[in-house]
Amino acid sequence: MFKRILIANRGEIAVRIIRTCRDLGIISVAVFSEADRDSMHAQIADEAVCIGPAALGESYLNAGRILAAALAVGADAVHPGYGFLSENAHFAECAAACGLTFIGPPPEAIRLLGDKARAIQTARAAGVPVVPGSEGVVPDAERAAAVAREIGYPLLIKAVSGGGGRGIRLVEEPSALAAAYTAACAEAQAGFGDGSVYIERFLRRPRHIEFQVLGDQYERIVHLFERECSIQRRHQKLIEESPSPLLTADLRAEMGAAAVRLAQAAGYSGAGTVEFLVDENRAFYFIEMNPRIQVEHPVTECVTGLDLVAEQIRIAAGQPLGLSQADLRQRGHAIECRVNAEDPARGFLPVPGPIRTLNLPGGPGVRVDAAIYQDYVVPPYYDSLLAKLIVHGHDRDQALARARRAMAEFHVEGVPTTTDFQLQILREPDFVAGDFSIDYLETHTFPPVGP
Ligand code: MV4
Numbered sequence: 001m002f003k004r005i006l007i008a009n010r011g012e013i014a015v016r017i018i019r020t021c022r023d024l025g026i027i028s029v030a031v032f033s034e035a036d037r038d039s040m041h042a043q044i045a046d047e048a049v050c051i052g053p054a055a056l057g058e059s060y061l062n063a064g065r066i067l068a069a070a071l072a073v074g075a076d077a078v079h080p081g082y083g084f085l086s087e088n089a090h091f092a093e094c095a096a097a098c099g100l101t102f103i104g105p106p107p108e109a110i111r112l113l114g115d116k117a118r119a120i121q122t123a124r125a126a127g128v129p130v131v132p133g134s135e136g137v138v139p140d141a142e143r144a145a146a147v148a149r150e151i152g153y154p155l156l157i158k159a160v161s162g163g164g165g166r167g168i169r170l171v172e173e174p175s176a177l178a179a180a181y182t183a184a185c186a187e188a189q190a191g192f193g194d195g196s197v198y199i200e201r202f203l204r205r206p207r208h209i210e211f212q213v214l215g216d217q218y219e220r221i222v223h224l225f226e227r228e229c230s231i232q233r234r235h236q237k238l239i240e241e242s243p244s245p246l247l248t249a250d251l252r253a254e255m256g257a258a259a260v261r262l263a264q265a266a267g268y269s270g271a272g273t274v275e276f277l278v279d280e281n282r283a284f285y286f287i288e289m290n291p292r293i294q295v296e297h298p299v300t301e302c303v304t305g306l307d308l309v310a311e312q313i314r315i316a317a318g319q320p321l322g323l324s325q326a327d328l329r330q331r332g333h334a335i336e337c338r339v340n341a342e343d344p345a346r347g348f349l350p351v352p353g354p355i356r357t358l359n360l361p362g363g364p365g366v367r368v369d370a371a372i373y374q375d376y377v378v379p380p381y382y383d384s385l386l387a388k389l390i391v392h393g394h395d396r397d398q399a400l401a402r403a404r405r406a407m408a409e410f411h412v413e414g415v416p417t418t419t420d421f422q423l424q425i426l427r428e429p430d431f432v433a434g435d436f437s438i439d440y441l442e443t444h445t446f447p448p449v450g451p
Helices: 011-026 040-044 064-075 089-097 107-114 116-125 141-151 176-191 249-265 296-304 308-316 395-407 419-427 430-433
Strands: 004-007 027-033 047-052 077-079 155-163 166-171 197-201 207-215 221-233 234-240 268-278 284-290 333-340 355-360 364-372 387-393 411-412
Touching: 004 011, 004 064, 004 221, 011 027, 011 040, 011 308, 011 364, 011 387, 027 040, 027 064, 040 047, 040 308, 047 064, 064 077, 064 089, 077 308, 089 107, 107 116, 107 284, 116 155, 116 197, 116 284, 141 176, 141 197, 155 176, 176 197, 176 333, 207 308, 221 249, 221 296, 234 296, 234 419, 249 268, 249 284, 268 308, 296 308, 296 333, 296 355, 296 364, 296 387, 333 395, 333 419, 387 395, 395 419, 419 430
Parallel strands: 004 027, 004 077, 027 047
Antiparallel strands: 155 166, 155 197, 207 221, 207 268, 221 234, 234 333, 268 284, 333 387, 355 411, 364 387
């Protein structure tokens, strides 16, 4: 097992990883920017190294500085968390070249899944359903028109190197296709340094349901059931849950098996997430796979009883998976609310600044993953995630009651937060009935809550 792990991240996920390191008797090493001197992750880690100024390119996105810090402290492994360098195949290769274990999937799998068209072709070859569309990259406007004649309108042009909502363009009718194709390629080139695009039929009002998978280095892969992630605003998830209110046991087993087949075909190991869209007929389609631990992983931890970060570490250390699919059960119901330092009344504008008062919820079935404390100053340079509230209950009704109870207890003064907005969702009849899609927040209005 590793003796010392460097955590190449900040905020709640760095704290989350430090906690598991401590459980496992592994020395944790934090890295922090000059803007994060007072951050919780830098304070609670066993060791902490300043790696540079606030700017991402000089700290958390600077592979050279992070690897130099890891070598200087004698780390044997690097955990990238989510975001930052977590999906950077080159960083994973450089870590290995330095004699450090990258706690994540093999670089070849990261590279394959980072190319969304190759990922979809891998899925198709593995018998995983995909959205009707182009077979791989669409190289010119003539080919785009040919694909469009086959699949019809509306359609989406997606950047091969996009993902997570970046680099997508909706085309409603044939007259708009040629210009949209040209613009999509130019945008993709400018945004990702790769102008390749592919085309899919546009699904109306789908649900976004993802499956957690876990694979060891010996080709054993299991799935840890689904997370329902449809409640989002502009690709920022606000509430996630497991199980999804939509899935039947049969559909869950079918989608889980598909997720495992895709991971196997991609040569995957470690923790990963397979994203599907599910239409109104409950037909499901693979759209992409994320080769990292995700923000919403605690929902899966609650219903499976596993520590996913510990599983990542054991897998990276070469231990075989101690679980088989038949051992795994989805127990009860878990809901996560992401508490952001944003003002819903001002279009969810991020508002950094000092936290003057902080009262965190507790009690039965409540978990808070956060990296904040009273008088902590939220820096303006990074994301606005303050905390994650995760509740667990015997069933969805109990989990909902606990989520409402805990969110009402969640009290922050100094910066605005999303808690009151989420409380309204937790009480809204369609949400309570489990009747929603990715369009939920565009089709439901919530009055601003006064101070
Ligand atoms: C789609 C889609 C409808 N049809 N693909 C956006 C993020 C990226 N992961 C895939 N996305 C979508 N792909 C087809 N063929 C609708 C979305 C989409 C979406 C997906 C998941 C969660 C939120 C979303 C919000 C808007 C659009």
